Each structure stands twice: as structure tokens, then as C-alpha cells.
Amino acid sequence: MDIQYFKNPNMNVLNCTHYDLDGVGSHLIIKTIFPNAKYAKMYYGKDNDLLTFNTIPNKEQYNAIIFTDYTPATFMDNVRATGIPTMVLDHHASASAFNDPSNAIIIDKSACGARLTYDFYQDVKNISHLEELIGYIDTFDRWVRTDMERFEHACKLNMLFKEKYKLNFDAWIEAYKDGHTNLTDDDIAVLDKIENEVNDIYNNLQFTDLPCGGVLTRCDKRSTEVGLRIQDSKKLNRLPLVQLLWAVTDLLAVVRLLMKRLLWK
Numbered sequence: 634m635d636i637q638y639f640k641n642p643n644m645n646v647l648n649c650t651h652y653d654l655d656g657v658g659s660h661l662i663i664k665t666i667f668p669n670a671k672y673a674k675m676y677y678g679k680d681n682d683l684l685t686f687n688t689i690p691n692k693e694q695y696n697a698i699i700f701t702d703y704t705p706a707t708f709m710d711n712v713r714a715t716g717i718p719t720m721v722l723d724h725h726a727s728a729s730a731f732n733d734p735s736n737a738i739i740i741d742k743s744a745c746g747a748r749l750t751y752d753f754y755q756d757v758k759n760i761s762h763l764e765e766l767i768g769y770i771d772t773f774d775r776w777v778r779t780d781m782e783r784f785e786h787a788c789k790l791n792m793l794f795k796e797k798y799k800l801n802f803d804a805w806i807e808a809y810k811d812g813h814t815n816l817t818d819d820d821i822a823v824l825d826k827i828e829n830e831v832n833d834i835y836n837n838l839q840f841t842d843l844p845c846g847g848v849l850t851r852c853d854k855r856s857t858e859v860g861l862r863i864q865d866s867k868k869l870n871r872l873p874l875v876q877l878l879w880a881v882t883d884l885l886a887v888v889r890l891l892m893k894r895l896l897w898k
């Protein structure tokens with residue numbers, strides 16, 4: 634399969650893409666190249682991706698299926714059985730074994746899915762207005778923390794996708810098709826509200842010292858942001874090892890704690 638086939642902008646494209654910011658960023662590129670492209674959201678770790686794929690109506694209308702930021706590792710045969718030319722642009726380490734450029738399956742860990750999609754299509758149409766935005770998505774998705782100011786801005790863009798656009802692909806793409814990366818007044822208001830919420834949770838955390846030198850705490854909401862706050866806090870840096878556990882139930886916390894302690898022995 635000549636991979637150049639997938640650069641024909643007149644094709645009718647089905648884009649199966651990861652459900653997160655990187656996945657929607659990938660779809661923004663696809664949608665810019667193929668304005669009539671349809672998408673299906675793929676969720677790693679859940680069994681329903683094959684079901685989602687199988688229930689996409691009228692697949693025979695498509696000239697190409699393009700997977701972005703996602704590899705149909707468990708149902709590649711089902712995809713091939715459609716007979717529709719298929720390309721994969723992904724960077725997940727778990728999919729490395731599938732890398733097969735001669736069959737249009739590109740697994741490249743050096744860039745996020747949206748960046749791989751951008752790089753692949755940048756010679757088809759001028760999409761340079763999206764480059765900066767895709768760069769921030771790459772910073773967030775690959776957790777590049779060399780420039781903290783940049784990383785924090787990338788986190789804000791991710792937070793807006795989740796909280797302001799509620800993971801809605803169409804709404805996010807409509808808002809970001811111009812490639813802007815600055816924050817609007819409304820964005821700032823949304824982010825301020827969340828920061829206040831995280832501050833409240835963080836300031837009320839209960840820490841229990843663990844014999845291993847870490848701490849145990851519990852957080853049922855905004856655990857990612859609270860976890861980052863704990864990692865960055867000077868208060869806990871003096872501990873030799875910070876072990877953060879969050880749990881829906883106390884029982885789960887205890888089970889995880891026991892597992893960690895067993896693994897350390």
C-alpha cells in the first residue's frame with residue numbers, strides 16, 4: 634500500500650481517533666485536510682472499541698480509514714476485513730510492535746498523534762496556522778516538563794477541552810480551527826474557578842505518614858491536578874519518597890498500599 638494514497642484530499646475519510654486532546658487535535662488536522670471527514674472516538678482500555686467500529690454505518694462509502702493517536706491492536710483483522718485502505722498514525726509504546734510503514738502503519742514515539750498527523754499532511758495543504766496549537770498538544774500529551782511555563786499552558790488547554798468543551802469534539806474543533814493558543818477572558822474565568830476548587834481540596838487533604846517514607850492521602854475529585862500540586866509542593870519534597878494514592882473507597886486505598894509494599898520487598 635503506497636502511503637501517498639492517503640494524501641488525496643478528495644477522498645471520503647473515516648477518522649477513528651483517541652478520545653482525548655491529542656485525538657481531537659489529530660482530528661482537527663484530518664478535518665482541515667478532508668472537510669467532510671467523519672470521526673469515531675476510540676477508548677483504549679475499554680472493550681467497546683471493536684463494537685464502536687463494527688457499528689459505524691455505511692463504511693463502504695469511505696475511501697480510507699485513518700486511525701490517529703490510536704492503534705486497533707485488538708481488532709486489526711476486523712479493520713482489514715472491510716477491504717478499505719487503512720492508515721495508522723500513532724505513538725503509543727504499547728503499539729510499537731505494529732509499526733509497519735510499508736502497510737501504512739506508522740508507530741512513532743517521538744511525537745504525539747496530532748503532531749504525526751500534522752507532519753504527514755503539511756505538504757498537502759497549508760496548515761501552518763495549526764502548528765503552535767499542535768505543539769502545545771504534544772507538550773501536554775507526552776508530558777514534556779522541560780519548560781514549566783509551556784507545560785502549564787499546555788495543561789490549561791487540556792483543562793479547557795475537558796471542562797469548557799466537555800470533551801465535545803465538534804465544539805472544540807469549531808473553537809480551535811483558527812489554531813489560537815491564547816486564553817480568552819472566558820477561558821481564564823473557567824480556569825480560575827477550577828483552580829479555586831483544587832486549592833480547596835489541596836488545603837483540606839489529610840496526610841498519613843507511611844513506614845516506607847511516603848505519605849497516604851485520599852482525593853476523590855480532581856486527583857490529577859491535586860497530585861501535581863502535591864508533587865510540586867515544598868512541604869512534601871523533604872520526604873524521601875512521596876507515595877500518592879487516591880481512591881474511590883478506603884478499601885481500594887488499602888489494597889493498593891499493600892500491593893505497593895509487597896512490590897518493594
Ligand SMILES: [Mn+2]
Nearest residue numbers: 655702746774
Ligand atoms: Mn497521544
